[in-house]
Amino acid sequence: MTSVFDLILRRLVQGHPDQLLALLFGAQTPSFIRVADSSLPQSERRADAVLVVEAHGVRFAVDVELQAQADPHFAERLLDYTVRIHRREKLPVLPVAIYLVPEAEGTPPPYGFECAGMRVLTFDFQVIRLWEVDYRQPALQAATALLPLSVLESNAGPERIAWAESRIQQAPSLSSEERLDLLVVLGTLASRRFGQDRLSRHLRHIMIDSPFWDELRAQERARTEVHERVETLLIFANARGIPQPPDAEARLSQLDASALKALVTKALTTPDTAATELRALLTAPKH
Template sequence: MGSIFDLVLRRLVQAHPAHLLRLLFGSDAPTFVRAADTSLPQSERRADAVLVVETSSERFVLEVELQAQSDPHFMRRLLDYTVRVHLREGLPVLPVVVLVVPEAEGVRPPYVMRCRGQPVLTLDFLVVRLWEVDFTQPALQSATGLLPLSVLDARAGPERADWAEARIREAKELSADEQMDLLVVLGTLTSRRFGIQRLTPSLRNIMTESAFWDELIAFARTRFHAQALMTFAATRGLTVPREAEEHLIAKGESALKQIHTLAFTHPDAAQEALFEALLSGPPDDSSTPQ
């Protein structure tokens, strides 16, 4: 999943922190106190969300990271962020990892650093898998800021997008700008989950005027090439797991278009390139500021 989805999801969780707490903790959610600076001391990186919260017995910080694809460097980055937030805020920190799609799985707590066979540092953290969340439960239905995320529920069909759009448009507590922001996020995630063709005419009109439309079109082209390569693999009798399509999408349009074109001219070479793409990890963006 490209930067477009990271951007809209980060925007969503930062705009509705109290609703995010319901997603993470349900009815036992701590009280939102304030949003802390997401920039990290002595670093060019930014966390996705840093929230100071409290319960009846303690005050602590939630350091929230969104993961939309597998990242071999993620665990070390999470440790780095956690320590930096703790040193700046002077409070205990609970790291939270929100996995957007199953392809991001692989982030499993705890993170343990060992030396000479002995654990010398252990970082535990909370993991939320959005595709497993039941967004129809009452505690979440009343959180309008979470409605766009409901289309990521693995049990939801395309009709969930219609339901979410209607709920957002009916939410009288939202300002016009807040409503528009949520509809843009809904349109982005609906396009990602079900395809651009599944957008309602009204949602499509909103999206075509947004800064994300060109990226959505590019993503649609990338998905087309990925699906074509999955079909190519099947016709050659190759066993490819279903999640391979998302792995291919992460490679980007240019790389997939080259293999797709090669499939028509040199199928054997295309098969070899396809295997190489499936076996290699996602692009390394560890040096890119977040």
């Protein structure tokens, strides 16, 4: 299922392709020519954004793919997109992966394989990690559409929400519809990073009317339930004298909600069985 965060970021980059280039290239931004069709030939798939640009007299396509969650097949999918776009546009293609959060990042490039002792394929692509981007860069300061992304910067605190909201509200170049669109993106990303309680009253009011609010609240409830079940299991482990490694909470948090619920239920109904399973989880060697 497509993540709500994939959807809002796709909406952002498709609505402001010229400003997206500042994020990808910084001060060496190529000239924006046009947005290309994001549907892929002979495929039911669709790229997140395909931009045709020009730099130093050379025209090429940029395939931008957004990742908000881990995908073990991402690199091979990006390779497939790159080849299809190249064949349709008859242009060189620069593939770019934009990772929203660290857990979305997979195996670093290049992707490739060997066969019969020969390197058959090496496929490289550019990587943008949104938590590493410095939004103090002049090119990004001027890109109003990128302001919502600034809340994902690793060293940004909750005060960044108010700063970005104020900048968006005061930007004279935005239409009312564009301003509302960016505030929805800001509210969605800020809720993910800092929680809904950190939003201003005005931003919360905007978010309640957005199509993403119900899904955000459901995800917030799910995160709370996972945290509560993990805490219950750690208390149970302590009572049973089960050794807890430093990463005990992280290990349990990797279980899905149904597995955690089942283990908590066993702790209440068949505690000896639960203790055996929990001990195995917490003492298993890390791979």
